[in-house]
Amino acid sequence: MNVRIALHALTAALILNLPAAPAEDAHREHGAHEHGVGSLTLALDGNEMEIELESPAANLVGFEHAPQDDAQRAALERAVALLKDGERLFSFPKAAGCRLTAASVSSSLLGHEPAEQADHEDHQAHAEAPTAAVEHESHADLDADYDFECTHPEKIDQVEVGLFAAFPATERLKVQYVTARGQGGAELTKAQPRIVF
Numbered sequence: 255m256n257v258r259i260a261l262h263a264l265t266a267a268l269i270l271n272l273p274a275a276p277a278e279d280a281h282r283e284h285g286a287h288e289h290g291v292g293s294l295t296l297a298l299d300g301n302e303m304e305i306e307l308e309s310p311a312a313n314l315v316g317f318e319h320a321p322q323d324d325a326q327r328a329a330l331e332r333a334v335a336l337l338k339d340g341e342r343l344f345s346f347p348k349a350a351g352c353r354l355t356a357a358s359v360s361s362s363l364l365g366h367e368p369a370e371q372a373d374h375e376d377h378q379a380h381a382e383a384p385t386a387a388v389e390h391e392s393h394a395d396l397d398a399d400y401d402f403e404c405t406h407p408e409k410i411d412q413v414e415v416g417l418f419a420a421f422p423a424t425e426r427l428k429v430q431y432v433t434a435r436g437q438g439g440a441e442l443t444k445a446q447p448r449i450v451f
């Protein structure tokens with residue numbers, strides 16, 4: 255029995271000390287929060303286009319814990335300011351007449367919400383995984399919500415996404431959208447940052 259307990263403790267210690275790469279591999283199997291990959295959801299409802307970005311914080315600030323020094327606090331502030339600049343990150347066709355009416359950023363890194371709750375929301379897919387507790391300790395998302403109001407929403411045939419330029423650690427964005435033209439999905443990259451509806 256003592257051996258069993260000791261083994262258990264050893265296993266726990268090994269898991270906690272795993273280098274980043276295997277932890278990421280384990281993560282990848284769940285199909286969520288893969289570093290370099292974010293997701294975008296766009297929904298057009300009447301004149302309003304709502305966009306939701308979910309991204310590993312690593313893609314946007316380079317770390318996934320509460321900022322621990324001035325440099326990290328500055329990096330986080332910079333990322334939040336950039337993220338809130340929705341007009342720079344999302345370019346609609348001029349004829350659509352879209353303007354940003356609201357932008358908000360949320361993350362456990364910002365200390366506005368308990369980390370545990372944020373992780374629960376961000377990692378629902380992991381909830382039943384045996385390594386979930388470990389992942390919760392080492393991963394965090396930085397999410398953003400945008401509302402655009404468009405005078406001619408029927409003219410929105412595409413959106414150019416500026417996240418790759420603003421946040422070079424972002425490699426891919428998985429996109430889901432619903433517009434009057436229909437619904438669909440796309441995968442964007444630095445080389446192809448445009449959603450065509």
Ligand SMILES: [Zn+2]
Pocket residue numbers: 287289310311312318392393394
């Ligand atoms: Zn992570």
